[in-house]
Amino acid sequence: MLMTNLPPKLQEIVDDFASMTREEKLETLIAYAESFPPLPDWLTEARDKMEAVPECMTPVRLFAEKQPDSGIMFHFDIPPQSPTVRGLAAILANGLNGLQAEEILTVPSDFFLPMKLDEAITHQRINGFMGVLAHMKHAALESMNGK
Amino acid sequence: MSYVHPEYLVDTEWLAAHLNDADVRIIESDEDPLLYPIGHIPGAVQVDWFSTLQHPLRRDFLTKEKFEEVASNLGITKDTTVVFYGDKSNWFACYALWLFQYYGHRNVKILNGGRAKWEQEKRELVKDVPSYEKTNYKAKDADKSIRAFRDEVLKQSSSKKPLVDVRSPKEYSGELISMPNYPQEGATRGGHIPGAVSIPWAQAVNEADSTFKTPEELRALYEGKGIKSDEEVIAYCRIGERSSLTWFVLKYLLGYPNVKNYDGSWTEWGNLVDAPIEK
Numbered sequence: 001m002l003m004t005n006l007p008p009k010l011q012e013i014v015d016d017f018a019s020m021t022r023e024e025k026l027e028t029l030i031a032y033a034e035s036f037p038p039l040p041d042w043l044t045e046a047r048d049k050m051e052a053v054p055e056c057m058t059p060v061r062l063f064a065e066k067q068p069d070s071g072i073m074f075h076f077d078i079p080p081q082s083p084t085v086r087g088l089a090a091i092l093a094n095g096l097n098g099l100q101a102e103e104i105l106t107v108p109s110d111f112f113l114p115m116k117l118d119e120a121i122t123h124q125r126i127n128g129f130m131g132v133l134a135h136m137k138h139a140a141l142e143s144m145n146g147k
Numbered sequence: 148m149s150y151v152h153p154e155y156l157v158d159t160e161w162l163a164a165h166l167n168d169a170d171v172r173i174i175e176s177d178e179d180p181l182l183y184p185i186g187h188i189p190g191a192v193q194v195d196w197f198s199t200l201q202h203p204l205r206r207d208f209l210t211k212e213k214f215e216e217v218a219s220n221l222g223i224t225k226d227t228t229v230v231f232y233g234d235k236s237n238w239f240a241c242y243a244l245w246l247f248q249y250y251g252h253r254n255v256k257i258l259n260g261g262r263a264k265w266e267q268e269k270r271e272l273v274k275d276v277p278s279y280e281k282t283n284y285k286a287k288d289a290d291k292s293i294r295a296f297r298d299e300v301l302k303q304s305s306s307k308k309p310l311v312d313v314r315s316p317k318e319y320s321g322e323l324i325s326m327p328n329y330p331q332e333g334a335t336r337g338g339h340i341p342g343a344v345s346i347p348w349a350q351a352v353n354e355a356d357s358t359f360k361t362p363e364e365l366r367a368l369y370e371g372k373g374i375k376s377d378e379e380v381i382a383y384c385r386i387g388e389r390s391s392l393t394w395f396v397l398k399y400l401l402g403y404p405n406v407k408n409y410d411g412s413w414t415e416w417g418n419l420v421d422a423p424i425e426k
Binding site: 026034058085122 | 179180184185197198234263
């Protein structure tokens with residue numbers, strides 16, 4: 001499948017993964033998981049404002065922060081016991097943070113297929129990826145509608 | 148009252164004192180396969196329930212020959228004490244233990260509390276992946292007495308014998324069937340196998356440190372729902388991993404003589420043409 005029009009940073013990550021061996025994919029995912037940023041203090045105190053992602057077996061919460069230029073910054077709350085989900089969320093945050101809601105909404109839900117992640121992790125996990133992306137889009141849409 | 152077979156459990160203190168025993172092999176089996184590379188118990192090796200323990204094509208476990216290869220590569224002999232631990236209160240550790248038993252490895256144990264308790268006690272975790280001298284492991288023929296297939300489950304249901312559904316209450320009631328974004332694991336129908344009682348797996352463990360509940364608590368939990376030791380019991384969940392924990396509890400902690408895990412579970416039953424369903 002030919003993927004066009006992905007946001008440039010996300011495209012770069014997808015291309016990188018596409019050329020990696022299984023071991024490199026795992027190592028890169030681990031590096032993303034280990035670089036997973038802690039929740040900012042102002043959100044730690046307001047966890048209940050965050051949206052839960054029920055499709056994930058891991059408790060995932062996310063919050064979309066609208067910036068002055070109306071770009072969106074995503075914050076995730078995912079327990080350290082779930083490094084795979086942390087790694088996947090970090091990939092999405094790296095690829096999409098700072099973009100406008102309209103740009104986020106154009107990301108196809110199967111954008112990750114060329115990454116061939118199924119060589120490294122189970123389908124079930126990859127599907128969690130789709131769940132997180134769907135909720136990021138939902139949050140982007142809400143922010144576009146001024147919520 | 149104590150567990151009926153306490154020899155199937157070790158605690159963190161015991162394991163910490165036996166990390167270097169040549170006849171002990173520690174195996175980490177997690178839901179999240181990245182946990183092991185990020186840090187594991189010193190000397191532990193990893194099996195992944197999906198990439199190591201499943202058949203590459205069919206919906207089944209690895210074959211006996213493949214199991215022998217896996218066990219040989221982990222340096223296991225028939226006399227090795229294999230201690231399993233993992234995340235999620237030992238879900239996948241119990242699954243791996245069940246599979247080792249299926250192929251006849253008798254000397255198996257679960258680390259009570261699993262990864263969570265080891266971490267809580269701030270015990271050492273390392274990144275070094277050890278390697279052990281390869282052995283020539285010979286597995287036994289599959290032990291079907293611990294694994295239930297669909298026809299047996301149907302018979303169990305129609306003859307009103309005990310079935311335990313260990314999924315969450317919403318999966319049991321049929322409210323949750325087609326979880327969005329979970330196409331590969333979906334079932335086309337929701338509900339439960341007729342006659343199955345709902346005892347979610349997590350009720351068997353303490354939330355605080357993932358250890359198993361006391362023998363008294365466990366007995367009250369299962370007997371209270373009519374699941375007694377005098378009849379054959381079949382446990383199931385969605386794909387057979389959560390129910391292997393319940394299988395372990397019934398078989399070894401409570402000593403029920405005849406317990407099977409139905410690994411086809413709801414992803415098979417909820418798709419099976421003509422299978423009876425209750426809601």
